[in-house]
Amino acid sequence: GIENTPSPSPDGTSSGAGKQKINFVLDWVPNTNHTGIYVAKIKGYFSEEGLDVDIIQPGESSADQLVASNTAQFGISYQEGVTFARSSGAPLVSLAAVIQHNTSGFGSFKDKGIVSPMDFEGKKYGGWGSEVEAAMVKQVVRDAGGDPDKVQILTTGTADFLQASETGQIDFAWIFEGWDYINATNKGVELNYIDLGKLSDVFDYYTPVIVTNEDNINNNPELVQKFMRAAEKGYRFAIENPDEAAECLLQLAPELDRELVIKSQQFLASKYQDDAPYWGMQKKEVWERYMNWLYENKFIDAPIDVEKAFTNDFLQTAK
Amino acid sequence: MRTKIKIENLSKTFKAKKKSLEVLKNLNIELYENQFVSLIGPSGCGKSTILRILAGLEKDFSGDITVNGESIKASSFQFGYMPQKDLLMPWRTVYKNIILPLEINGTQDRKLEVENLIKEFGLQGFENFYPGEISGGMKQRAGILRTFLMDSDIMLLDEPFGALDAITRIKMQEWLLKVLIEHKKTVLFITHDIEEAVFLSDRVYVLSDRPAHVIKTLDIGFPRPRNREMLSSREFLEYKDILLKALL
């Protein structure tokens, strides 16, 4: 087997016996957002901490319940998910922002000429059907002084941006710069891209984040410490050695498109920490701004206590 | 008299379980128009198989069969065939079972005739019963009625009266003789009742055991219409005796 074999540890520490078994659940298929975790596994950082980490890929639905119920001790989520989870009482806590700024935005084929939110008017937006998503699209149009009602919002379900655009069903969609955009470039398709994080502070939220549950934080802080020490080391490695880090990811997820992973890794290397003083740091304002926007738009019933939603306490512990 | 059915050198072998079973061997039978011909023979000798071949249900045989002068393989002559099993459809009522041939031919305007026949056959009151709710003899009568409604001028009847009591059987025999004359039918009839065979037939073929061939052909000299007095005549007893001897 490939994944089932114990991770090779160059430093000689063998995994397996005597190690604490940990489940880490992803938010999606493995991708470059997760590289640090894969590096930590391959390079033996987890082993060094006495952890034996299984990286679990969930189904099509969110895996936050798995972390909230401690079926998995750690996982990947995103700020919106944690906010929703906490607002419905699920004790998720964000431990680190994997990428400092929101690297998603609006992509469209070059010939559509969509370069600012004003150009959204009269165009077809294709999304998966979330109300939050629709509200955000309308918000950016409104912020730019356009008429949000002139945007045609279509739900294309699970259809992919490139496929849907190619067949002319949509004009633009919400994509990840480090994944879909690079994929398009790889396939020789030229895109216009509007960075969401740059449009508005509110939408410059953290996505993705590493999460655990309150129980671990309160009753098992050493475990969290150990895990995050290794994870942080993994992401640092990814920042410094994107190509080798990409290989780590590809080693455990060889099904991915190789070229895409490598290019995406090169792109993300500078985005993980970006302008933050250290990797993973989360700011209260970022949490608060987006939470308030959700509240104002009635997506959550009551404001949540953002102080409890995230913590930086388990970062930089290696120092 | 015109020849209606002519069977020459008919042979039939069933292939089953790698073994083959020779059932008919060089069998010759002839039926003239408006004739009543009976087949008798030991159980399992191949009587039903002959009727099935005539009815076109067994294609794989050797020999020549002509119906109205045409080879049976070429023609699609429609016989009035009544199989040995009653074969009523369990999901149809007795009435619906009986009128099946009318449904198939698209003739719907014989309601009165059917009603009268149902009465004559003693099935009135049971029209809406399902086959599972009537007696064995009643099923058989429904089967005969259905065969009659197939409206062919040749009727192939495979032990049609086997499950009937003496009295009902007499009634049905009378009815059949009436039909023979009134409708100018030609009948090929299988029975185990020698008396019945003699009483009804113009000719009786006695078949041998497997592989079946004709071991005796007996022409019955009684005039038509026939009456039950004949049954106690000396001639009748002689006919019976000849047939019984042939069977042994």
Place this chain on the structure above:
Amino acid sequence: MRTKIKIENLSKTFKAKKKSLEVLKNLNIELYENQFVSLIGPSGCGKSTILRILAGLEKDFSGDITVNGESIKASSFQFGYMPQKDLLMPWRTVYKNIILPLEINGTQDRKLEVENLIKEFGLQGFENFYPGEISGGMKQRAGILRTFLMDSDIMLLDEPFGALDAITRIKMQEWLLKVLIEHKKTVLFITHDIEEAVFLSDRVYVLSDRPAHVIKTLDIGFPRPRNREMLSSREFLEYKDILLKALL
């Protein structure tokens, strides 16, 4: 002589399609041990229904029935019942169909006996055929054999010889009479053949048309073992005549 079966005031009404059909009405029948009793009566009068009630297949009747002195509702006496339809399982070979009662009783050590019976019944060579591949009379013989293997001392036979030719029928009658004496069986027998009824029975009940009740009880005085000479005796013809008259 011990009474084996006693039926007193048996009445039975079928409820179907909101109408109700009175089939049996105050019927009285008695069978002594080792006796051979026949039922004759018009088709559809209720003969099979009587056997079904005895066999425990119709629960809803009124009147008293005792078997070996016990009420039938309380006892679970196992009859050797042969229904009017042959009811062979289409997915079992002839042999497997015949030995079904042995399988069910868990007796597997009568192979030789079964083989001999199969020969006696003229079914040898057909053991591995499926019911769809044998003739009507052969099915019936398989059914009789199966019933015999049920090993009950009371046999309820519903027209067991209806599909058999004269010769085979004689053979089977002889066999049945042999069984009656050798195995001390008690037999309740339905037939449409009056001659057969007289020849085989100690007593014949003639049933009326629906609702059926006994209209004639005739004790047959011939001694056992019986032989075919009796068939041409004057007494025999008289018995036949009495029964025929009763039926009319």
Place this chain on the structure above:
Amino acid sequence: MKRFRNIGNPLYSSIAVVVFIIIWEIFTRARDIKEYILPAPSAILNEFITSGDLLLHHSMVTITETVLGFILGLVFAILLSLLMSSFKLFRSIFYPFMILSQTVPIIVIAPLITVWFGIGLIPKLIVCVLVVFFPIALNLTEGLSSYDKDLEELLMCMNASKLQIFMKLKLPSALVHFFSGLKIAAAYAVMGAIMSEWTGAESGLGIFLTRSMKSFRTAAMFADIAIISIFSILLFLLISLIEKKFIKWNVKG
């Protein structure tokens, strides 16, 4: 036989469901199960009240899809079975594709269906039909070939046409099989409509489902599932009732 052929006594069934719900309620309360792990029936019921209008709105959409999809799937299945049981060549050619159609994960080809057929009703109906037709077609095809060969011969003697043999023999003989297939399809039909919404939809129970899931409203999600289940069971019951009307002769022998 007055009982429902195979469903059992509806009274006992209802009691069983009610008991199940009560045990579930007690269980979640006694063990203090968090709502996001397993919401209590009372919480789900509450969701019915608070999100009632919304659920109703989405239900209408999904029911329409279900009904249309079921009917289309049924028609398609019948046509297919007819062709397959009438023409051996057609059967040989089509059988593998019939199975293939079931082995392609809908979630995966849903986006491709959208790409090929656009957004709207057509791709949705395609998905519904894909889900519904298979159990019906398979069972009906099997049923259409398990008739009494002797009766067929008899009909042939009566010069019955192929169509008549079909209508008067094969179809009645296939009814039990056919209804088994229909019942399986009925249990899947609403799910099929939900899946069809993956091809892109603005409303429908599937949309409500993903929305409530993604926004962590587990109770709402269960309310949605409850509606799906109720519709499915109603459809199933409807089919069973129709079956009872058709197969009354089965009462005896």
Place this chain on the structure above:
Amino acid sequence: MKRFRNIGNPLYSSIAVVVFIIIWEIFTRARDIKEYILPAPSAILNEFITSGDLLLHHSMVTITETVLGFILGLVFAILLSLLMSSFKLFRSIFYPFMILSQTVPIIVIAPLITVWFGIGLIPKLIVCVLVVFFPIALNLTEGLSSYDKDLEELLMCMNASKLQIFMKLKLPSALVHFFSGLKIAAAYAVMGAIMSEWTGAESGLGIFLTRSMKSFRTAAMFADIAIISIFSILLFLLISLIEKKFIKWNVKG
């Protein structure tokens, strides 16, 4: 009757599939269809070669799940049908839950199943069983109640026990129904295993499928689907072959 009961002539089927693939190849080439819209068969074949080892590895995982799930589902279905056709009360109680089990979208409750049963083989098998058991159980239950009542009476006269009546009459009579159910389940079984991987997995064809899909490797995705289809068809053929062995008496009457 030497032909496959319902599958038709395997030669023609194979030809049909080959023709279909050739047309597909010509179509994608002639119309210059982009690979991410619809990959050409040649591109998919190529993927078999380049990702062969990987596909093999994932296949082994999924096949194991499929086989285990199918067997478990079969056993469960048989048990359930036995109980349901033996005890009316059990049937009344269990029938609604049997339908309910099919109306809950697995994709949605997959994470909950993981929460309830942990990560590993058990939740996967639960999903497989959920998918597989239903068509079998429903068809078998129907089949077990469509036997010849007269034969049952005859057996009762022979003092046959309930078990004997079951083994010698009801079961043989239910075989055609049972195999219809098995065939439907066979077509779904591999899909069930794929879905089971939604409960959290590290490998399997479902994992390969999503990973290749989400990293836009459409040809690899189709290669994966092709394997799923091939396995499904093989399972289906296996069941059909076993059916032929069992239902040989159907040859006549």
